[in-house]
């Protein structure tokens with residue numbers, strides 16, 4: 001039976017509706033990206049864990065691998081915060097830290113681990129990596145939550161609402177950036193022997 005990729009896309013699409021801003025620091029350099037892969041990863045309420053999946057193509061992947069630290073931020077959907085949320089999304093998700101500093105453009109303070117906390121985010125959890133699963137084109141990181149805070153209470157931004165509000169030129173640029181990322185992922189998937 002051939003794989004019905006349309007059905008697979010319907011089953012798997014939209015399972016994680018909240019875009020998150022991931023930041024880290026490695027060797028004194030701070031960076032971050034946007035991700036739609038965030039999740040909770042423990043049933044123990046007093047010992048929470050978070051998980052993210054990062055593509056090896058992205059600089060943040062190598063930095064989280066190196067430092068073992070990530071801060072996962074939710075963004076705000078409130079009227080007085082939405083512009084800041086879109087700014088974070090476009091800054092971190094629109095270009096690579098390899099092409100220039102992104103964190104310096106955002107309002108931050110240092111978290112417990114030294115990684116930047118985005119002050120205009122809705123909220124965050126800061127985590128130390130406790131396990132990493134290498135799956136060819138990407139790595140799935142699970143981290144123990146060491147700090148958590150609600151910075152700007154209210155509704156959390158979902159990706160559907162964000163796409164409606166993002167400028168068309170930015171979406172075009174994002175789509176263009178996605179092409180080499182996808183090529184790299186395919187190359188890893190179909191040439192790596194586990």
Ligand SMILES: Cc1cc2nc3c(=O)[nH]c(=O)nc-3n(C[C@H](O)[C@H](O)[C@H](O)COP(=O)(O)O)c2cc1C
Pocket residue numbers: 019031032033034035036037053054055056057058059060061089092093094095096097098159174181
């Ligand atoms: C909404 C959205 C979701 C994304 N989800 C992921 C993801 O789950 N994993 C990932 O590695 N990259 C994801 N990206 C892509 C990175 O954010 C993007 O490639 C970024 O420029 C990488 O920056 P870096 O090279 O500085 O790490 C997403 C981007 C957007 C805008």
